[in-house]
Amino acid sequence: MEKPYVVCHMLTSLDGKIDGAYMSDPACAPALTAYGELRKTFDCQATIYGTTTMRGSYSDWLCGELTHCDTDYGWEDFVAPSDVQNYIVSVDPDGILGWNSCYIEKKGRPRAHVIEVLTEQVSNDYLGYLRERGVSYILAGKKGLDCALLLHKLKTLFGIERLMVAGGGVMNWSFVQENLLDEVSIVVAPVADGSTSAVSVFERADFQPERKPAVFAIKEVERLQGGALWMRYVMKQTNTEGYT
Numbered sequence: 153m154e155k156p157y158v159v160c161h162m163l164t165s166l167d168g169k170i171d172g173a174y175m176s177d178p179a180c181a182p183a184l185t186a187y188g189e190l191r192k193t194f195d196c197q198a199t200i201y202g203t204t205t206m207r208g209s210y211s212d213w214l215c216g217e218l219t220h221c222d223t224d225y226g227w228e229d230f231v232a233p234s235d236v237q238n239y240i241v242s243v244d245p246d247g248i249l250g251w252n253s254c255y256i257e258k259k260g261r262p263r264a265h266v267i268e269v270l271t272e273q274v275s276n277d278y279l280g281y282l283r284e285r286g287v288s289y290i291l292a293g294k295k296g297l298d299c300a301l302l303l304h305k306l307k308t309l310f311g312i313e314r315l316m317v318a319g320g321g322v323m324n325w326s327f328v329q330e331n332l333l334d335e336v337s338i339v340v341a342p343v344a345d346g347s348t349s350a351v352s353v354f355e356r357a358d359f360q361p362e363r364k365p366a367v368f369a370i371k372e373v374e375r376l377q378g379g380a381l382w383m384r385y386v387m388k389q390t391n392t393e394g395y396t
């Protein structure tokens with residue numbers, strides 16, 4: 153199946169955490185700046201985030217109670233008109249996120265059109281809600297998310313050649329789980345806060361089966377300002393036999 157090149161780009165603490173108090177320490181500031189700058193070097197037309205990250209930082213919170221939609225839209229994908237070719241891809245298997253607009257504008261980032269990623273668990277009312285707001289959506293899976301199908305649709309329906317996976321941990325792992333990640337890029341800040349509950353770069357959710365450890369080959373390492381480090385790895389393709 154055709155798919156975009158997929159790179160996971162993350163900022164972490166010295167102990168591999170992607171969230172927590174360490175981020176607001178002044179010692180993390182140079183790494184944060186470098187993280188934002190380096191994301192541009194990958195030249196990706198789209199960035200994908202998990203539901204938790206979307207709800208906390210990008211969507212207009214939750215959709216709440218929906219009005220009834222009389223038209224039956226079936227399981228057809230919806231490519232809405234967009235005046236930009238830059239996208240934020242929002243994984244929302246059950247259709248819960250709220251939208252006031254089909255565009256997301258963040259300081260220092262280009263205006264991006266929203267593509268919702270749904271499964272057949274979503275209600276027809278939610279499909280109507282998205283169409284009314286001009287938010288594009290694709291169906292990728294019946295119950296669980298089918299990441300291979302998702303990537304195929306991003307490439308063939310939206311022409312996305314390069315995709316950035318940028319958190320959270322569950323979303324990142326979903327691509328490793330299915331051997332669909334091409335590269336991992338990590339900016340390590342020289343800070344740690346000792347949290348035992350903060351999320352790591354990769355988190356296997358309870359709904360995902362165990363798999364053999366993923367193995368990566370080093371591509372590049374660079375020292376950055378303020379004691380930060382930039383590490384790039386490519387994922388070694390693992391034989392799927394032996395998965396439990």
Ligand SMILES: NC(=O)c1ccc[n+]([C@@H]2O[C@H](COP(=O)([O-])OP(=O)(O)OC[C@H]3O[C@@H](n4cnc5c(N)ncnc54)[C@H](OP(=O)(O)O)[C@@H]3O)[C@@H](O)[C@H]2O)c1
Nearest residue numbers: 162163170171202203204205297318319320321322323326
């Ligand atoms: N440091 C950084 O660079 C960086 C970047 C981005 C985010 N973050 C941090 O990451 C944290 C969130 O990470 P997280 O791991 O808790 O959440 P997440 O990956 O953002 O979202 C997890 C949720 O997304 C849905 N999901 C993801 N993959 C799925 C799959 N394969 N199949 C079905 N559903 C799937 C599920 O939603 P449901 O359970 O609702 O079905 C799942 O619980 C936040 O604290 C955020 O600040 C850090």
